[in-house]
Amino acid sequence: MESLTNWLDNLLADNSIFTLQTLSYYGDGLVTTVQLVFLSLIIGLVLAIPLALARGSKRAWIRLPIFFYCYVFRGTPLLVQLYLIYYGVVFVEGIQDTWLWVILEKPFVPALIAFTLNTCAYTTEIFRGAIKSTPRGEIEAARAYGMSWALMLRRIVLPSAFRRALPAYGNEVIFMLHASAIASVVTIMDLTGAARFVYARFYAPFDAFLFVAAIYLCLTFGIIYLFRYLEKRLLAHLKPASG
Amino acid sequence: MIDLHGYGPRLLEGALVTIELAVLSLILAVLLGLATASAKMSRNWVLHRLGTVYTTVIRGVPDLVLMMLLFFGGQIGINMFTDWLYYQFDIDIFINVNEFVAGVCTIGLIFGAYMGETFRGAFLAVESGQIEAGRAYGMSHALVFRRIRFPQMMRHALPGLSNNWMVLLKTTALVSVIGLSDMVRVAAEASKATREPFTFMIIVAAIYLLIASVSEWGFARLQKRYDVGFEEVN
Numbered sequence: 001m002e003s004l005t006n007w008l009d010n011l012l013a014d015n016s017i018f019t020l021q022t023l024s025y026y027g028d029g030l031v032t033t034v035q036l037v038f039l040s041l042i043i044g045l046v047l048a049i050p051l052a053l054a055r056g057s058k059r060a061w062i063r064l065p066i067f068f069y070c071y072v073f074r075g076t077p078l079l080v081q082l083y084l085i086y087y088g089v090v091f092v093e094g095i096q097d098t099w100l101w102v103i104l105e106k107p108f109v110p111a112l113i114a115f116t117l118n119t120c121a122y123t124t125e126i127f128r129g130a131i132k133s134t135p136r137g138e139i140e141a142a143r144a145y146g147m148s149w150a151l152m153l154r155r156i157v158l159p160s161a162f163r164r165a166l167p168a169y170g171n172e173v174i175f176m177l178h179a180s181a182i183a184s185v186v187t188i189m190d191l192t193g194a195a196r197f198v199y200a201r202f203y204a205p206f207d208a209f210l211f212v213a214a215i216y217l218c219l220t221f222g223i224i225y226l227f228r229y230l231e232k233r234l235l236a237h238l239k240p241a242s243g
Numbered sequence: 244m245i246d247l248h249g250y251g252p253r254l255l256e257g258a259l260v261t262i263e264l265a266v267l268s269l270i271l272a273v274l275l276g277l278a279t280a281s282a283k284m285s286r287n288w289v290l291h292r293l294g295t296v297y298t299t300v301i302r303g304v305p306d307l308v309l310m311m312l313l314f315f316g317g318q319i320g321i322n323m324f325t326d327w328l329y330y331q332f333d334i335d336i337f338i339n340v341n342e343f344v345a346g347v348c349t350i351g352l353i354f355g356a357y358m359g360e361t362f363r364g365a366f367l368a369v370e371s372g373q374i375e376a377g378r379a380y381g382m383s384h385a386l387v388f389r390r391i392r393f394p395q396m397m398r399h400a401l402p403g404l405s406n407n408w409m410v411l412l413k414t415t416a417l418v419s420v421i422g423l424s425d426m427v428r429v430a431a432e433a434s435k436a437t438r439e440p441f442t443f444m445i446i447v448a449a450i451y452l453l454i455a456s457v458s459e460w461g462f463a464r465l466q467k468r469y470d471v472g473f474e475e476v477n
Contacts, residue, residue, distance in 0.1 A: 072448065075455045077417075077427065077451060079427060080427060080430075083444055084441070084448070087431075087435070091440065177305075181305035185420050205316035213304040213308050213309070220302075
């Protein structure tokens, strides 16, 4: 371990910006970004599935509020949503006296809430489209077998909808990774936050931002390859037959 | 009535900045997108490569990072260039990057990459027989582009174009971070000063929704125009 640090020290001795110290900022930033993106995607996904089902309900009082939620969160900038929650949470009456304040005081949780609500709205629409385009024959077949609604959902509708939603959901994951850069605006030290710090400290915009751009590019390619692999595995039966 | 604490006129000015910024960026993005699509479809491999690198890199990096790179780095880059001009050729000029111009250039550059992909797909969807027919009539390449390729391409490009416009509109909010007084910045300042974030942020959100709804209607009308001669498939 020590030889590795020595080796790194020698490697970095020639430049004044990318010292071990600044690299550790980027490292911590990477961890924060990944946490923020991963958590909001997971929570958003879990919430989106029931919402997508309810969005197609025949009852207007269930369908319309969800439509309205998706419309508002997809039609306004994430930055505005973040400001609303980040600045707004302070003004909720009496919140500063409760235990909630301990976690809401730091910007991480308000940012997580904003990101989750945002990605959930997009994911709901993606799944809505995928569920709607379930082939009629599959549903009729399930009914003919006497499956209950829940069983049909679990065995027929959802698995095939997930597969059809996969390409669009991959784009949403990349979109979320890029959108997470906004977290730096509310003083979170994510990847972009680290780059802004390094820029401010050394007044070296090219070094600071090009380095972080390269990291984002690598992450984006990682996500693209992951989804391409998943599509190849899970959508194999939809591929046109090769002659 | 909602009390805006005198921020009403500034909020309106901010909304105008947002709209101007979005429209000018859109024009730049469309021009860049057309150039990129042509470069990516060209037989010249240098142009092809350049187009591919541009669209891949821009679409792989967050908007905010690109914006900061170009905004903070841009001035330093231009200063380096004018210094070089001064030492080499004794030309003394000073270019100060205006925040608005920087914003338009950055957003235009980012969305040029997305537009490039949209236009490329749309150009490929125009039948080659149509282009050959145009050439057979003795039309020049420019005339074929204006009369045949462009109008038919637009029919395929409009859904993507309208999508890109919606994303672009929301991206303009980011310029508030680099110091431009668009409506998000005005609202953020007003929220801090009056301690009423809900009022101002909800108004801003409503204005964004309004712009989005109006443009959705506009795009639907345009689509109808470019769809002339095509039966709707049911």
